[in-house]
Structures are given as structure tokens and as C-alpha cells.
Amino acid sequence: xxxxxxFDDKCESRLYIGNLDLxxxxxxxxxxxxxxxKIVSEDFLWHTRxxxxxxxxxxxxxxxNTKEEAKLAKEKMHGKLVCGRPLVVRLAxxxxxMDAASNSPNAIGDSSKSSLAGSSSGQxxxxxxxxxxxxKLKAMEEEGGNPKKQKQADSISxxx
Numbered sequence: 001x002x003x004x005x006x007f008d009d010k011c012e013s014r015l016y017i018g019n020l021d022l023x024x025x026x027x028x029x030x031x032x033x034x035x036x037x038k039i040v041s042e043d044f045l046w047h048t049r050x051x052x053x054x055x056x057x058x059x060x061x062x063x064x065n066t067k068e069e070a071k072l073a074k075e076k077m078h079g080k081l082v083c084g085r086p087l088v089v090r091l092a093x094x095x096x097x098m099d100a101a102s103n104s105p106n107a108i109g110d111s112s113k114s115s116l117a118g119s120s121s122g123q124x125x126x127x128x129x130x131x132x133x134x135x136k137l138k139a140m141e142e143e144g145g146n147p148k149k150q151k152q153a154d155s156i157s158x159x160x
Contacts, residue, residue, distance in 0.1 A: 011091070011092055011093040012067035012070065012091060012093060013040075013063060013064045013065065013066055013067040013069065013070040014061055014062070014063045014064075014070065014091070014092040014093070015033075015061065015062045015063075015064070015070050015073060015074060015089055015090065015091060015092060016059065016061055016088070016089070016090050016091070016092045016094075017029065017033075017059060017060045017061070017062060017077075017087060017088070017089050018058065018059040018087070018088035018089075019058065019059075019085050019086060019087055019088045020056065020058050020059055020060060020082070020085070020087070021058075021082060021083035021084070021085050021158065022055065022056050022058065023083055023158045024056070024082065024083060024158070026042065026044040026060075029042065029044060029060055029062070030042055030062075032077070032082070032156065033062050033073050033077065036064070036069055036070075036072045036073035036076060036077075037064045037065055037066065037068075037069025037070070037072065037073065038064065038065040038069065039062055039063065039064060039065075040063040040064060040065050041062075041063040042060065042061070042062050042063070043060060043061040043062075043063075044056065044060045045057040045059060045060060045061075061092055070091065071091075073089065074089050074090060074091065077089045078090065079140075080156065081156065082156045082158075083156070083157065083158040
């Protein structure tokens with residue numbers, strides 16, 4: 001059972017970092033997140049095939065030593081402007097839970113449907129995700145009053 005417990009601890013101290021500008025390097029990512037604690041590992045994802053081979057995929061994972069360090073980094077860095085783009089920072093376990101939740105309504109009772117039906121439900125699922133993102137952005141704008149002024153003060157440029 002200790003193995004499962006250590007796996008849970010690892011998931012809780014691992015961050016997903018998304019919406020990365022293509023100019024962000026691995027070194028810059030580590031520099032941005034190292035003030036929040038000891039970084040145990042970092043996975044910067046690259047395209048391995050196709051026309052974008054060798055280019056960054058726009059997201060990465062950072063593993064901290066403790067879940068407290070990861071939570072602090074999440075609180076401080078989520079939404080921070082880096083190279084003009086707001087970072088998406090969440091616990092990697094939250095990413096997996098969100099993916100599972102978004103796929104579960106389609107998974108129930110769909111096992112007998114054909115693959116063609118599955119592709120059309122994927123389009124509906126994508127539209128639902130887009131709508132959810134738009135609603136969240138609207139709610140965030142309403143909460144923060146004027147988020148552009150607030151975010152500009154907290155931004156990191158690509159030249160740092």
C-alpha cells in the first residue's frame with residue numbers, strides 16, 4: 001500500500017503547465033518555477049513527428065519535492081502572463097480528473113455505438129469544452145473587474 005501512497009504524493013506534487021509560448025525554453029521554465037520549491041523533475045514536451053518535429057508542444061510538467069510547494073507554485077503562477085500568454089497551471093492529477101470527467105458522459109452507454117458515432121460525439125465534446133472555457137473566462141473577467149490591468153503588473157516577458 002505504500003506504493004500507492006507514494007504515487008498519490010507524486011501526483012499531488014506534479015504540475016501541468018499549459019499555454020506556453022513557443023519561445024519559452026526548458027531553462028526559462030525552471031527559472032520561473034524554482035522560487036516556489038525544489039524541482040525534482042521537469043518534462044518539457046516536444047513534437048516528435050510531422051512538420052512541427054522538434055518544436056515545443058506548448059505544455060510541460062514540473063515535479064516538486066512536496067505537494068505544498070506545488071500548490072504554492074500553482075497559486076502564484078496560474079494566470080500569470082508569460083510572453084503575453086496567461087499560463088494554465090494545475091496539479092497534474094486535476095488534469096487527469098478533468099479529462100476523465102469530460103469523457104465520462106460519452107463513455108456511459110456508448111460501447112455499442114460505431115466509431116463514426118464516436119467521432120461525432122467528440123465534436124460535441126469539443127464544442128462543450130469551448131463553451132465551458134468561454135464561460136470561465138467571462139466569470140473571471142467579472143470577478144477581477146479589469147483583468148488586463150491586473151495581469152500586466154504580474155506579467156513576465158520572454159526577454160527575461
